[in-house]
Amino acid sequence: MKSRGTQAAFLKALRNLPAALIRGRWYVLSCTTVLVMLGFLSAQAPSETITSDPPTSDLVFRGNARLREIALTFDDGPVPEDIEPILRILKEEGVSATFFVVGDRVKEFPHLARQIIEEGHEIGNHSMSHPRLVTLANEGIVEELSECEDAILEATGIETLKLFRPPGLRCDDRVLRIAQKKGYITVHGDITANDYRGSSGGNIEELVTRKIRPGCIVLLHMIPETAEALPEIIRHAKESGYRFVTIPEMMSRMARPVTVEETRIRPTF
Ligand SMILES: [Zn+2]
Helix, strand or coil: CCHHHHHHHHHHHHHCCCHHHCCCCCCCCCHHHHHHHHHHHHHHCCCCCCCCCCCECCEECCCCCCCCEEEEEEECCCCHHHHHHHHHHHHHHCCCCEEEECHHHHHHCHHHHHHHHHCCCEEEECCCCCCCHHHCCHHHHHHHHHHHHHHHHHHHCCCCCCEECCHHHCCCHHHHHHHHHCCCEEECCCEECCCCCCCCHHHHHHHHHHHCCCCEEEEEECCHHHHHHHHHHHHHHHHCCCEECCHHHHHCCCCCCCCCCHHHHCCCC
16 A cells, blocks of 8 residues: 555654653643743753754744754645656655645646655645635635545545645644644744745755754745755755755654644554
């Protein structure tokens, strides 16, 4: 089953979450409690494991700031002419990434969604039609998430989709709660390359390499200019001692990972 690799990787990452955080419901901790907990954990744990910045409630912006690892994320595809060069470069470089896909495009090019999984990358929900979710009624938001989920399930067999990135990062409390209720972890990023504004490959490369830091999540788009910038971004990061991880891998080493519902992470095989 094609989804097994991804599910296994996901489960492996999630198994590393502190057990207390996986209790079948979302935990809401006050800022004070979080700070006390983090202070306690950072005092107790080996520096390698419990060291990230305080988490920001239900959103993931970055990983563990003390680990030299980077998560590359690519939004908006997949369409053949844009994603194929990116997948080829990632394969050549032995780099795993996370792709936030649009359901309409997955329906049109299901083989590309399968290829993402088969080549060892992670896949996430970026809505069905890429609308401004904050302008939709609750039912519309649910529909956008569910339809994309169904498109990915149909294309890849993945049922335990966990990652969500709102189109344009436009996300209010309502969108966030709806995504949570459906079992999603919402992933933003802390480095954007402005690669949706017609920047040149050189500009994208310069912007990303200048901002790279431990535990960063780099938000990129599946466009030719980004593919052009990618080899140099990867080379620079590798030479600087970074390794590339997927979002679930990165989450497994955060101080207080975003919590998930237990029922959503049980294997379906
Ligand atoms: Zn997008």
